[in-house]
Amino acid sequence: MTDFEPKSLRSYSQEDVQQILQLAIARQADDQDKEFSYELLLEIATELEISPDSLKLAERDWRSQQSEIQQRQAFDSYRLTRFRKRFGNYAIVNGCLILVDFIGGGVLSWSLYILLFWGMAVGLDIWNTFQAKGEEYEMAFQKWHRKHQIKQTINTVLNKWFKALQA
Template structure:
């Protein structure tokens, strides 16, 4: 057994020890702070790390919502593609007995659907990050607009309420 461990090794060992503990027991914030203190981590460093972790947790949840939104948009696009092209192929088969002109929208739109699928499931790019930031700003604006609308509506209802 080595006498010293680097930070990464300590993290891995503690994660494995907690996992082996079996029964999932949540720790209070104070217990976690005490563990950090026992490891020589100052209260200030612990507070900063906790804030960073909370911010990252919020962003991770937002990314899950964003990914779900993107996948739903792609699914809707793929369904429209399938329905419209099935209709076009049906018309083509009924009118000429074979698939002639319907192949062109099928292939052209199919390329667009394939590119959309690639963009939807590619999450390690600068474009993904740009779209996420744009979506995040839009969500925040929508939330603020909703809050303002609710407050204005409440005030108007209060003023217009018969006495």
């Protein structure tokens, strides 16, 4: 499409329309913190001939996606924290073993074997922690998510039970 074609001959696919509108909204909103009200969103949808029901379903899907993104970020943070703790344990224990080996004989001997074999385990842990895609990651995320939901459910039940006892 060129700028010289009459406006009546221009036509765009749905994907093109989405991209153009996304770019236009991004340019109009110079401030990244600018928020749009639901009424404005509804007005825009009405102008685009999008039904209020479709808008509500889209908003619900968007909220669900945002929730999953936040859960995955929390899971990744949990995995990183767990790795740092394990690596800290590895460094402290092996540092002490190397020191004991060096003080005991003046050279490093048996402690290097422990360092090497435990280091292989740490290498595998690094691989698993920073691999953020694939089936193993999904299984680990689902396991963490179920465990997290169970904890939330138990906390909710206990809080209700304690409130009932206080009343």
